[in-house]
Amino acid sequence: MNLPASIAGAPFLADPAFQRVIAAVEQDGDRARVVGGAVRNTLIGVPVDDVDIATTAPPETVAARVTAAGLKAVPTGIAHGTITVVSSGRPFEVTTLRADLETDGRHAVVAFTRDWVGDARRRDFTMNAIYADADGGLHDPVGGIADALAGHVRFIGDPVERIEEDYLRILRFFRFHAGYGRGALDAVGLDASVRLQDGIDRLSRERIGAEMRKLVTAAGAVVALTVMDETSILARILPGGGAVGRFSRVVGLAERCERTLGLEARLAALAVERQRLAEALRLSGRENKLIEAIARWAEEIAARMDETTVRFAVVREGNEVAFAALILAAVHRGEEPTMDLIRLAWDFKPPRSPVTAARLMVEGYVPGPLLGAELRRREAAWIAAGCPVDPFGGD
Template sequence: MEKAGVKVAPTGLAHGTITAVIDHHPYEVTTLRRDVETDGRHAVVAWTDDWQEDAARRDFTINAMSLDRDGTLYDFFHGQEDLEARRVRFVGQAAQRIEEDALRALRFFRFQARYGGDVPDREACAAITQHCQNMAQLSVERIASELLKILAGPNLESTIGLMDQTGLLRTLLPQAEPSGLAALLACKGQQRALVRLYALSPDPAVGQALKLSNVEKSALNAYAKAHPVLRPEMDDDDIRRARVLQSEAVLIDRTWLAQAHYDASPEDSWGRLRARIAAIVQPEFPLSGRDGIMLGLKPGPELGQWIKKARAWWMAQGCRPDRHACQTWLMQQLPSQE
């Protein structure tokens, strides 16, 4: 394999999977398998040489097709027909597929959003409704990963509506507010999946419930803050102050949430605000404790208080004064405080 320029990584040998890296591009290769035992979360598999047996364990008919090197299509469950009809359908009985792995209920909505038509498969929706409680068998991390993929995908408003009809949405997010997500989507911008999650469930505790990363939980907490207030009429000083309090990425995210809250219609003013936030150089307070010591302050709490006062003055000036200006202001203030 190495002589052919192929590097192989054993990424999932227990499930018969390796990753072949060819010209720096990874390709996942999995041998044919059949399920020996399933528990709603994981499957015990055995190897097989029967392509139809392998296809029978797939979730949807459109995922059960295979193509050989000569271009011959193997389609045992009419996946091509379903794909052309924009029909997302489980292989075999929908209820059985979900009982084997409850995550397939969530995957149905992701595939329906991308490949499905206006009328979803009735059997699938009925099976999902009947097996919502099976989601409790899954790890929160698997649920969160699939949910964020749905939130990043197309046709989101109708997809969330369908999830609500089946009861799965409230099972996963009891405090879900689809109207909030609808208002955000009406802004017609490229919002991140995390922003859409907050619009759908506007409580930063959702990050803890879904066991998101610390970075993601921090962003959700920032979305919930009332300050700095973001409005299109902000001047550059306001934007610089905001950039000190929150990162550029968080502020951009919050403009989408603010736009949805104040006015869901697309407005150039909000787009201009996002461009201005991105264009401003990140302000950095130029003083440190060493500057205070150079001016005669002794290390300790008093030094920290003076640096804090200098920073407040710097922010009040729109974060524009340089190091020399901040040093001059601090030096002028010290005698009056003796």
């Protein structure tokens, strides 16, 4: 197999904002190379979101050079060698080559080096340790190019050593397979992840939640979550484990409907003990509110499976919640929703409700419980009637 030696022509390499950062950093014999996701994604034809840069220059030197070049330097992780450089309004993380002096399974004490191979060997997976010069020339010290092209998520060196440096790498192993892997999970990496899973209990819920958000929304989430469930790893993360079978059916049904489910819908499908989900993954208030709304309306729709209930969900919560609730309800009932219900949940844009407090007060109602009850009654009748457009155009 002939492996590519360059990613010349990659759009991000021609970006003037990127080129200004490289020009500022590469002075007095120091080198700067792109590393990680931008290189990996370019090789496999996946869009590039962030461009991370590794350099031989110490972080204080990076900050001084980019500032002198008129760019903004933000010391986002200076203790670990990272300066975020803002060029033309876009952030680029520039990190000095590192070697680990101490690790405790969560954090590392590092020393800065000029050793590119040593920097590569301390990273997690081979596909994340491919470097590219500013002209696109590739440097592959740990065999990452072949693994990236093959969809093989493989730890660098001994998986046990890599995991014991940071137990979050267990979750990253499953998350990267869900996003970039093909076929079965790497057997050696899986064995190490299963044997060392106790280390997950040492991680903060914030770090766990960040990884799980990315995992459940990845294209291969079902495969990764199934293995996590079978090996008891998922039970360490989610209260009660995960309803992976339901998750798989919900995702599959949405795909057959040619629609995409968001994070909250996927978590609502996966959660066994929904009431404890927010704490387990440190969900935001908005995320938790959406999950609760999806679950509540799924119960309502499952009880009736009719247009009126779906329309109620759209009016009260919006199309995203209504569609997710419809899919969950259909899976619960073991039936496919009709195309009319799918289109209603996804596409219906209700007009402004003609039922207002001001109109009821003109009729003689006064603010209070009776007015509120009448508002709810009339709005329900309006929704049941199909949300007709107000012939009087509002208040």
